[in-house]
Amino acid sequence: MRSAELSSRSGPSEDDVATGEERSLRDEVVDLARTLPGTLRRLTVRDGDRAVEVEWAADTAPAAAPAAAPPAPVPGGLQAVASPADEEVPEVPEGTVAVRAPLVGTFYAAPSPGAEPFVRVGDEVETGQTLGIVEAMKLMNPIVADSAGVVAEIRVGDAESVEYDQVLLLLRPPGGPR
Structure with missing residues (x-):
């Protein structure tokens, strides 16, 4: 089936x-x-x-x-x-902002196989910066930061399938505790 x-x-x-x-x-x-x-x-x-x-x-x-x-x-x-x-894990912890998948597809953490990832935990990002890519139907859709922040957590692995609205990364406000 x-x-x-x-x-x-x-x-x-x-x-x-x-x-x-x-x-x-x-x-x-x-x-x-x-x-x-x-x-x-x-x-x-x-x-x-x-x-x-x-x-x-x-x-x-x-x-x-x-x-x-x-x-x-x-x-x-x-x-x-x-x-x-x-079980009992909040989807988005307080003090963080979720970066969500805008569509169903495959998440890529780097621009090409073997390349350095767009971001790592602890990296500071600016508004509009590319954080990853979601491929859907052979189209590469960039995932960009809606606001500046620090990457607190990356919740999906490279080449992992993602669902619509799934949390991909968590950002903390810039200048806050690390």
Whole structure:
């Protein structure tokens, strides 16, 4: 089964063609998505490594997650995958400014393979300075600083896939504590 994303809570389109087993699994995943609390931002189902990823919109994420329990089996052998690193970590710590991905694509930290990265943690940057590149459909889209600051954290690796609005880097105001 190919990677599938549920971008809305509507039913399948007429263009979707699936076998009985895929169709049944897909229907069950859609039903599951409809019962989840909050506003669903993204739901990805993969069969290769058998994972189900669920992402809620930032302002409507469930307030408290249940205590760590083993992943619940899903029909077809799929299992929900939870990342302990994502638990209770604020997306943007106080005193920092997030630089977000303007589109889905591949993040590049340097202008070419083997070249020095555009920025490193601790570098001071100016407004309009290139911080990285997101490639989408063979187009290189520069990621520039909206304001001056100091690179506090780089959250994505070179050649890593990124989602729309994902935090790529964190900047601290210039002249502040390092």
